[in-house]
Amino acid sequence: MKVPYLLTPGPLTTSDGVKRAMLRDWGSRDPDFIDMNRDVRERLVALAGVGDTHVCVPIQGSGTFAIEATLATLVPRHGRLLVLVNGAYGRRMVEMCRVMGRPVESLEWREDQPVDPSQVDRRLTDESAITHVAVVHSETTSGILNPLDAIANVVAQHRRGLIVDAMSTFGALPLDGNRVSFDAVVASSNKCLEGVPGVGFALVRRDVIAASAGRSQCLSLDLFAQWQGFERNGQWRFTPPTHVIAALSRALDEHETEGGVAGLGVRYARNHEVLVDGMVEMGFRCLVARSLQAPIIVTFRMPGDPRFVFEDFYDRLSRRGFLTYPGKLTVADSFRVGCIGRLGEGEIRSALRAIRDVLDEIGVRDGAPAEVSAR
Numbered sequence: 001m002k003v004p005y006l007l008t009p010g011p012l013t014t015s016d017g018v019k020r021a022m023l024r025d026w027g028s029r030d031p032d033f034i035d036m037n038r039d040v041r042e043r044l045v046a047l048a049g050v051g052d053t054h055v056c057v058p059i060q061g062s063g064t065f066a067i068e069a070t071l072a073t074l075v076p077r078h079g080r081l082l083v084l085v086n087g088a089y090g091r092r093m094v095e096m097c098r099v100m101g102r103p104v105e106s107l108e109w110r111e112d113q114p115v116d117p118s119q120v121d122r123r124l125t126d127e128s129a130i131t132h133v134a135v136v137h138s139e140t141t142s143g144i145l146n147p148l149d150a151i152a153n154v155v156a157q158h159r160r161g162l163i164v165d166a167m168s169t170f171g172a173l174p175l176d177g178n179r180v181s182f183d184a185v186v187a188s189s190n191k192c193l194e195g196v197p198g199v200g201f202a203l204v205r206r207d208v209i210a211a212s213a214g215r216s217q218c219l220s221l222d223l224f225a226q227w228q229g230f231e232r233n234g235q236w237r238f239t240p241p242t243h244v245i246a247a248l249s250r251a252l253d254e255h256e257t258e259g260g261v262a263g264l265g266v267r268y269a270r271n272h273e274v275l276v277d278g279m280v281e282m283g284f285r286c287l288v289a290r291s292l293q294a295p296i297i298v299t300f301r302m303p304g305d306p307r308f309v310f311e312d313f314y315d316r317l318s319r320r321g322f323l324t325y326p327g328k329l330t331v332a333d334s335f336r337v338g339c340i341g342r343l344g345e346g347e348i349r350s351a352l353r354a355i356r357d358v359l360d361e362i363g364v365r366d367g368a369p370a371e372v373s374a375r
């Protein structure tokens with residue numbers, strides 16, 4: 001059977017080169033492996049547009065592990081985190097704080113509305129106990145893009161620490177650390193960097209991490225201890241995800257060859273445009289206004305035609321070689337189609353043809369949601 005393209009929020013389709021990079025075994029103390037880690041960490045720092053002021057601390061696991069380690073390590077036990085929530089990943093950070101017993105509060109917006117920096121400004125003016133603010137750059141729940149620059153400015157004016165979940169944008173959307181001031185940006189190997197899953201990382205201000213010894217309540221999810229390990233001998237504290245790092249190293253080579261963040265951004269923007277145009281032509285409607293949408297993943301309203309049953313649509317489309325993703329929204333019934341990973345306009349057009357075929361097969365003429373098709 002043909003391996004399907006993953007039109008999902010991750011894991012994603014990877015290149016042959018990335019897959020081949022995993023064919024060799026590495027010892028964790030192998031000097032070549034240690035060099036490779038140093039190189040990967042330096043390149044990740046450079047991608048955020050920062051220099052020696054920040055360090056990259058990778059940690060085993062999926063992106064969630066890296067976020068949890070970052071919150072545990074950066075937010076003091078008697079600090080207070082304000083989470084800006086407009087989707088599931090924001091809610092998850094609130095839950096993490098509850099689990100680890102960090103004082104937390106949230107400001108919430110609808111899932112199809114971006115975070116409003118003026119409300120953040122007001123809350124920070126009113127509540128001096130808040131030490132840190134956390135925000136998701138693009139909420140993968142809906143695909144919406146939050147105004148990171150404006151939020152970062154507000155947080156900097158109030159002299160609080162900013163923690164950014166840039167999981168679904170890092171490497172594809174510009175992040176200029178010289179303009180956007182942050183304490184930590186967290187991302188992972190398997191989204192826009194087009195590596196394989198298994199490692200997350202935080203890019204943390206050096207003075208901030210240096211001051212965070214002993215804060216984490218957790219042994220393995222302790223970014224400070226993890227950083228100290230790398231500082232000491234360039235090695236991982238616990239078994240490193242060797243093949244994942246080798247794949248990420250190769251993925252970063254390919255990222256650079258494609259023209260870095262700008263080059264990848266162009267490919268994804270084109271994927272996004274072709275996808276949305278093609279879907280709208282078939283009657284589907286996007287949840288989020290186009291101007292608010294990141295070129296990462298698109299949420300479509302569930303069609304009103306009763307013959308469209310998502311599980312059945314999913315199965316038929318997967319047999320044609322494309323995997324989509326269910327919705328995760330509370331505001332509307334929906335499904336998602338990603339436009340990131342190692343695919344381009346050609347694959348998106350093939351996916352659109354396959355979607356058209358499936359609609360014909362199940363007798364759905366129009367993908368419009370109920371209240372649109374009823375008009």
Ligand SMILES: *Cc1c(COP(=O)(O)O)cnc(C)c1O
Pocket residue numbers: 009010062063064065089136138139140165166167168188
């Ligand atoms: C994917 C993702 C995460 C992390 O999810 P994992 O399943 O743990 O990799 C966190 N935040 C956002 C915005 C994401 O898209």
